[in-house]
Amino acid sequence: MLETEQVKKEIINIIADIAPDENLDSLDGAKSLRDQLDLDSMDFLDIVMELRKRHQIEVPQEDYPKLATLDGCVEYLSPKFQ
Amino acid sequence: MAMPKKYDAIVIGAGMSGMACAIRLGMFGKKVALLEKHSIPGGLNSYYQRGKIDQDGKRVGVRKFDVGLHALTNFARKNSKKNPLIKVLRQLRIPYDDLKLKEQSESRIQVGDIGVNFSNNFDYFVQQIEKSFPENFSHFQKLVEFINTYDDNQITTEFVSGREFLERTLQNSRLVEIVLFPTLIYGSSWENDVDLRQFVILFKSIYMEGFARPYGGVRTLIEVLENKIQENNVDLLYRSSVKKIVAHENQATEVHLENGEVLRADQIYSSAGLAETYSLLGKKDLKQKVIGNLSFVELLFVYDKNIDPNVCDKTIIFYNETESYEYKKPDDYVDTRSAVVCFTDNYREYESDEGLIRITFIANYEKWKTLNQDEYKTIKEKTKKSALELIKKVVPQDDRTLKYWDAFTPRTIEKYTSHFKGAVYGATQKIADGKTSLKNLFVIGTDQGFLGIVGSLLSGISVANMYGSNLGDRS
Numbered sequence: 001m002l003e004t005e006q007v008k009k010e011i012i013n014i015i016a017d018i019a020p021d022e023n024l025d026s027l028d029g030a031k032s033l034r035d036q037l038d039l040d041s042m043d044f045l046d047i048v049m050e051l052r053k054r055h056q057i058e059v060p061q062e063d064y065p066k067l068a069t070l071d072g073c074v075e076y077l078s079p080k081f082q
Numbered sequence: 083m084a085m086p087k088k089y090d091a092i093v094i095g096a097g098m099s100g101m102a103c104a105i106r107l108g109m110f111g112k113k114v115a116l117l118e119k120h121s122i123p124g125g126l127n128s129y130y131q132r133g134k135i136d137q138d139g140k141r142v143g144v145r146k147f148d149v150g151l152h153a154l155t156n157f158a159r160k161n162s163k164k165n166p167l168i169k170v171l172r173q174l175r176i177p178y179d180d181l182k183l184k185e186q187s188e189s190r191i192q193v194g195d196i197g198v199n200f201s202n203n204f205d206y207f208v209q210q211i212e213k214s215f216p217e218n219f220s221h222f223q224k225l226v227e228f229i230n231t232y233d234d235n236q237i238t239t240e241f242v243s244g245r246e247f248l249e250r251t252l253q254n255s256r257l258v259e260i261v262l263f264p265t266l267i268y269g270s271s272w273e274n275d276v277d278l279r280q281f282v283i284l285f286k287s288i289y290m291e292g293f294a295r296p297y298g299g300v301r302t303l304i305e306v307l308e309n310k311i312q313e314n315n316v317d318l319l320y321r322s323s324v325k326k327i328v329a330h331e332n333q334a335t336e337v338h339l340e341n342g343e344v345l346r347a348d349q350i351y352s353s354a355g356l357a358e359t360y361s362l363l364g365k366k367d368l369k370q371k372v373i374g375n376l377s378f379v380e381l382l383f384v385y386d387k388n389i390d391p392n393v394c395d396k397t398i399i400f401y402n403e404t405e406s407y408e409y410k411k412p413d414d415y416v417d418t419r420s421a422v423v424c425f426t427d428n429y430r431e432y433e434s435d436e437g438l439i440r441i442t443f444i445a446n447y448e449k450w451k452t453l454n455q456d457e458y459k460t461i462k463e464k465t466k467k468s469a470l471e472l473i474k475k476v477v478p479q480d481d482r483t484l485k486y487w488d489a490f491t492p493r494t495i496e497k498y499t500s501h502f503k504g505a506v507y508g509a510t511q512k513i514a515d516g517k518t519s520l521k522n523l524f525v526i527g528t529d530q531g532f533l534g535i536v537g538s539l540l541s542g543i544s545v546a547n548m549y550g551s552n553l554g555d556r557s
């Protein structure tokens with residue numbers, strides 16, 4: 001299991017690749033990613049795709065809502081990172 | 083005999099939708115074959131070269147042309163709110179600047195004696211409407227409000243008449259004609275009408291978002307896509323014309339090529355068109371029902387220099403002589419009463435010192451099809467003459483010297499894109515969810531209901547996302 005900060009960094013790296021023109025410095029961990037970054041369901045699909053490609057993590061569809069905020073991502077994904 | 087080669091997915095056709103679909107499937111980690119009949123990609127929006135190389139290796143009159151590019155619709159500035167273009171770039175991981183987009187100056191819709199301009203600034207169009215139709219301006223505002231609140235993501239199957247809706251909302255027949263004209267010729271497979279949902283999508287893409295052109299033309303976009311195809315390990319196979327799709331029960335199993343090769347895949351995505359795909363399956367009865375009716379003749383005129391902005395400062399002119407616009411298969415070879423006239427050098431930057439005017443006429447496929455070689459040449463010449471007369475009417479002061487011209491007809495379109503009857507916008511019936519009677523065969527591109535360059539790219543992406551990601555399955 002990775003440190004919280006490291007997990008957060010991995011997630012931000014993924015988002016930075018998917019939405020290269022967005023500024024990620026001022027991201028509020030508790031607020032919805034969708035609203036802050038103009039992400040839609042197509043982008044969420046890409047986050048899930050990259051999690052699989054880079055970290056072999058599978059996220060079943062019913063768990064997508066858990067990825068709504070950055071804090072949510074960290075909490076849900078931390079145990080899945082090896 | 084060698085074992086058929088096996089892929090995770092086969093994509094038929096390297097047009098805009100096929101390329102985008104193959105790239106996405108590659109991103110999902112699939113082994114993909116992208117099969118294209120021709121030796122270059124692009125489909126309806128490809129490119130070609132004219133002129134020759136003489137004995138000394140010198141290039142004589144070599145010019146590069148785009149098959150269809152008038153405008154890339156859905157213009158958006160860098161970092162602006164997400165629209166279909168930005169979505170496409172994001173999904174394909176293409177940096178905005180790679181497209182080298184150059185904006186239009188402004189364009190014009192002329193119906194009879196009333197003309198209205200629009201640009202990449204929607205407020206300008208709104209002001210123009212207010213000026214020309216003060217009495218109906220509040221009606222127009224209602225239309226805009228309707229468009230802003232309409233959910234165009236909903237998947238509707240029933241056809242709703244866009245024209246009837248506009249007549250009710252705008253209550254002025256000329257205003258209806260003006261607003262409809264570009265949306266019909268830029269993407270309706272219905273004669274004289276457009277599906278309401280499609281209308282909303284086109285209204286946004288043309289009036290609210292606007293036009294641009296990649297510097298260097300469609301080639302610039304195609305090169306970017308080719309690089310992505312390579313990056314994602316897609317096998318792009320040219321001169322690979324699909325002859326037949328073999329199905330077993332409700333599952334497509336094999337793809338047979340004209341050259342005798344056989345390929346296998348778990349999934350097949352076809353951008354050949356609905357009628358064309360039915361025909362590859364051997365379903366002739368279904369095929370007849372869904373062939374579209376609208377085809378075009380496109381003429382290109384090359385001049386010795388760029389057009390003088392004092393003579394014409396418009397990028398595209400939607401021109402209709404009479405008070406109402408007829409968007410239907412004409413009785414004659416072409417309908418010369420209306421045309422789209424594109425002054426390509428009136429984009430903000432243009433790569434050549436020569437000028438280029440493109441003219442699109444609505445055409446009658448059957449009439450062109452039955453001509454013999456000599457007649458074909460004669461009619462083509464005659465159409466050229468009509469086009470030049472039309473240019474004279476649109477820009478009477480243009481006194482540049484014509485250096486070269488070329489034209490392609492419904493026959494050329496059919497030959498180079500394999501769309502039956504050269505029907506550019508495909509069938510009237512659209513398959514919004516991309517599904518067919520076979521559970522692993524999907525339709526992308528024109529007949530999924532997304533049209534134009536940006537639309538067909540988005541179509542390839544969204545159908546690949548729906549059926550090809552294997553994400554979110556219970557693991």
Ligand SMILES: Cc1cc2nc3c(=O)[nH]c(=O)nc-3n(C[C@H](O)[C@H](O)[C@H](O)COP(=O)(O)OP(=O)(O)OC[C@H]3O[C@@H](n4cnc5c(N)ncnc54)[C@H](O)[C@@H]3O)c2cc1C
Pocket residue numbers: 094095096097098099100117118119120123124125126127149150151152153154155322323324325353354358378380495498499500501506526527528529533534535536538
């Ligand atoms: C004259 C003209 C002007 C246009 N102007 C514009 C414009 O200014 N702006 C705009 O946005 N749109 C424009 N369009 C429309 C736009 O080009 C199309 O909507 C879009 O390119 C359609 O893409 P597609 O992938 O759906 O289909 P296509 O481009 O038709 O792609 C299908 C591909 O499949 C291949 N194929 C077909 N059958 C087989 C087979 N059996 N085996 C192997 N390969 C096969 C074809 O060769 C082709 O490459 C224009 C079209 C034309 C004809």
